[in-house]
Amino acid sequence: MQAKIIDGKAIARDIKEELRVEVERLKANGTVPTLAVVLVGGDPASAVYVKNKKAACAHVGIRSLSYELPADTTEASLLELVEELNSRQDVHGILVQLPLPVQIDEDKVLMAIRPEKDVDGFHPMNVGNLSIGRPGFVSCTPAGILELLKRTGIQLKGKKCVIVGRSNIVGKPVAMLLLREHATVTICHSRTEDLPGECRQADVLVAAVGIPNFIKGSHVKPGAVVIDVGINRLADGKLCGDVDYVECLEVAGHITPVPGGVGPMTIAMLMKNCVEAASK
Ligand code: NDP
Structure with a gap:
């Protein structure tokens, strides 16, 4: 059976509609x-x-x-x-x-x-707050990934999440967010031994590598949730993710497309952070 496609565009649209209402309320005040x-x-x-x-x-x-x-x-x-x-x-x-x-x-x-105006969530104070579980701005792509998972109804508590990539702007903050949701988190990178084996353990697999079609169907546990953060431009101008979509679609339970998955969520979460900054 083919994976369910997580429609990031539609979820981002819903979030922006909710924010419009909140902005109206703020303006009225x-x-x-x-x-x-x-x-x-x-x-x-x-x-x-x-x-x-x-x-x-x-x-x-x-x-x-x-x-x-x-x-x-x-x-x-x-x-x-x-x-x-x-x-x-x-x-x-x-x-x-x-x-x-x-x-x-x-x-x-x-x-x-x-830090109170750092809606990108890149200030070390906000990064640190995320690590120690204090409130603060979370950078937009990781926040968008969590929101996608939550709004799709994916249970994270106790689940095994594997993130491929350990950058400061994606891999590490995604790991912190998933840990906060009580997942068991593994971060893989270019020096990981047996990367396919690590990936096959995942109930939720997040790919943030920056290499087109890096995650193959054989990396995915049947039924797993596959989140593709990658945005790679190919020689023909087309966009492509870090996940081999065609292969993984046949194995995963849920999958995000590129474009139309994580990408639209990043801007939606930036808007959310702005509204939050204005509410304070
Ligand atoms: P970085 O280049 O900063 O990090 C890539 C990570 O992948 C590194 O940790 C690196 O490991 C790891 N990696 C590279 N090659 C391998 C390999 N062969 N095996 C295992 N791990 C490997 O990228 P970013 O985190 O900034 O971005 C990742 C992707 O997400 C890119 O395609 C980018 O365009 C996209 N992106 C999308 C966004 C969106 O809005 N959707 C926002 C931000 C990024 P090591 O640390 O060991 O070098």
Whole structure:
């Protein structure tokens, strides 16, 4: 039997509809949720991401302020802008689109954003809060993965979850979130011995590797939930995940497609974080 396809697009749409109602309520109480979006330089992929984020803001009713700075912007002037946005009462969230040009230390900029306005969840304070189980902003892709699982009704308590990839922005925070849900969590990476064997143990398998079609049907336990975080652009321009979708569809119980799985959830969770920042 073929796996059930988890429709990330539809789930993201539901979340955005719920947020619209919440934004209306906030506005009626005198708060206009506001996200400052900072883009430095003209990287075309970054420009597309920023455009999509601003469009999502408009859809949900969040006000977005746009700061488009030239590629030769100095670190000092970017930090000055972040400081200004930190101190503005009417700005609830600050998003600095990555990557930044080489002359700017990304860590320094991310650390300068006040944790209460860090809607991307990249500030070490928010990362640390997640690790020790305190409230804080969770980065958007991992939060989106958890929301997909929850809204699909997947039970996580006591289940074996295997994550392939240990990056700071996906693998590690996903592991922390699943642990918080009482799953038994294994993180695999490029030095893991017997990766297929580890994967075959998983009730929930999360692939965040960055290699097209890396997870094969033979990595998947029959009936497992397969979450594909990968976004890889092939030579023909098509998008492809880290999971061999055709093979895994035949083995898994649930699977996310690419595109239309985890991707749309990332922006929905960014909107959710903005609304939360404005509610505080
Ligand atoms: P990184 O490149 O930062 O991390 C990749 C991870 O995969 C590393 O931990 C690496 O291990 C591991 N890895 C690489 N090769 C192998 C291998 N042969 N066997 C086992 N593990 C391996 O990637 P990201 O976490 O940033 O992104 C992962 C994917 O998710 C990418 O396709 C990216 O485009 C996508 N992505 C999608 C998002 C969305 O919104 N849907 C958001 C963010 C990312 P090691 O640490 O040992 O090197």
